[in-house]
Amino acid sequence: MTNSPANEKWYWDRATQQIHMEQLKRVELFNGRAAMLGIVIGILTEALTGAGIAHQIGLGPLVDGYAACRTQFLPFCF
Template sequence: MSDSASKTRDDWYQDAARAQISSERFNRAELLNGRIAMLGFLIGLLTELITGQGIASQIGFGLLGIG
């Protein structure tokens, strides 16, 4: 096998590995993002149950003194 063909094949493997690593990182980031979103929703729901104020009141209206 010539050096040129070997270099081309090595470049292909490097590109494929780079794409796979990038895809795995993206999938892990999306999984973490989803888990954090679920945790935030649960905390908001629990706070609503404890305080009796709705989520909109917790986020904005409470800061303005309304509600």
């Protein structure tokens, strides 16, 4: 049985696809672990300092403005 160029191309395409899927699985596993670690660190920092996660990353004024708008402390809401 001779390997035709079409069979060889299919083989290499399939091998490349499997390698990419394995790499994607590893990268997604790493991203998930990094996200979980970030959340845990944010919660621990919140417990120690009292500043929420939004305040830790610099979105505190936005959250505070939304809370003031929702409780009618501001005469206008955007």
